[in-house]
Amino acid sequence: MTLLQVVYYTLGAAALFGFLSLVVLVLTWAERKALARIQMRMGPMRVGLHGTLQPIADGIKLFTKEDILPSWADRRVYWLAPVAVFVPALLLWVTLPMARDLVLRNLELGLFYITAISVLSVMGLVMAGWGSANKYAMIGGLRAAGQLVSYEIPFIMAIVAVAMLAQSLDITKVVDAQANFGYALIQPVGLFLFLTAGLAELGRTPFDIHHAESEVVGGPFVEYSGAHWAAFFLAEYLNTFTVAALTVLLFLGGWRWPAMPFDGLAHSTLSLAWFLVKTALVIWLIFWIRGTFPRLRIDQLMSFGWKLLVPLSFLNIIATAVVLFYGWPLWGLTIISLLLLGGTVYVIFKNPGTDMRRETVSVISARDLRRNPTVDAADA
């Protein structure tokens, strides 16, 4: 590696880190605003114009807070856990392109790299749960492990199906393959799988059981405060941005689709803006879902993941493989995908096969009993 390359990567990494920090700050503000609007509130309004400086105020507050170490904590694990969560979140961005060549290092096996790195954050959460020496934290950490590991399967399988269509693991090539149509059009099931599993990977509502405030009072983060808690927080928002960006890159055509006018620099700027707008829309969708749906129970979460998403992701791969192998037109895959999606909806809401008999208790009002006590008592 030459000196020039070292300088290039150092500067690039610094710029990327700066940009991502900015994105995270904006996201914390945007989420509070979005949720507030959904609840017909105004959200932060005091610091700066419409609360735009609120994230900075929050940051100052967090970084001047006392960092508390519980007396029974496993010290090294406790201090290392935020780093173990934050670093993988940052590492993902090494190979995520925001426009053509606007990437630190485009890897040939980019998608493989992403699937490999994204699992690492589970370890950080388990470490946080273990290191805190707190029952809630431990339960939360184990829940995180169970949830993230089971949802990793449909997440990766959705990525695999996309890679099969694009015949490449290189993200730039995946985006180029979508120049005419986004993969959301030919793999609606893939998009559904990816977004659902992605939400679970993020631990966002409705899959936020590992830091469910009403159950495990913040899960692995109970004991953390100040800057270390901020690291978890930053990683969470960074991952939200990552999943939204991946959705755009893999299913919504990245910066390619629909095509942009102009050439040269104007085209590059426009494609970057296009990518960011699409990402913002996906992020709004994630906030919107958070503002709408309640949390799943842990058994619902597990059965949804293993009984529905995992089989569906394999069916998706099989369908894609069959269509590609026999060289059927791609709109055939669209139809198969839509059928699968319809089947999923049917399974979720009609619940065939599990004909549950519910024991019901008929309630007789006291007035009825009084009017004709013998008859009603005999009926009951």
Add this chain to the structure above:
Amino acid sequence: MVGFLEGLLVTLKTAFRKPVTLQYPEPDKRHQVAQRYMGFPALLWDGDVPEPYCTGCMVCVRACPTQCMSAQMTDNPKFESEESRRRKIIETFEINLGRCILCGICVDVCNFDAIEMSHEHELSKYQRNGNRVDLDMLLDMGRNYQDDTGWRPTNPSKNSGVPVKKDEGKGTPRRRPARARPASPSTEEEETSSNVATAIAEPEGTDPSGQNPVSDC
């Protein structure tokens, strides 16, 4: 699935509705209370004289179920110079708003239209004793209330502090104009402890125990 989409639709609709939040502490954006709102008691200002209506008679202080008030009366210098009909006037008045239970008994017992439940209702203060308001603040609260509501005294003929002229007073035979009376013969100690109901200058011929000592002009 329909249920899921319905839920999303509901939140989408509410997201585009106008927020119900009021930016509370800003004066022009806070919620306005109704005209009939009963806030903390405040002392009213007789703009005709001008001086407070209150004579410091202590009726409200004694009637207060939480003992949140204290008052002290003094001789009214304007009575000496014949600018006012009030022989006694309030000197200090303090209400601990934190103790007040907004029962309105002080207003009911007041003989002089001097106290009224104003529109003030905010208890958050920067000082520990910030809720103990003195006479000036009570009068400010009262003046705000009078400006807001266009308050009129319920019994102007009795409670106005404007001295009654000799010729105007002839219509009411039982009442002599206040300035026709000689200066108060009693000493200061006696006056402060004298019957509070007669703290306002009344004609000597009036029955002191009468329920309605002054007839309407």
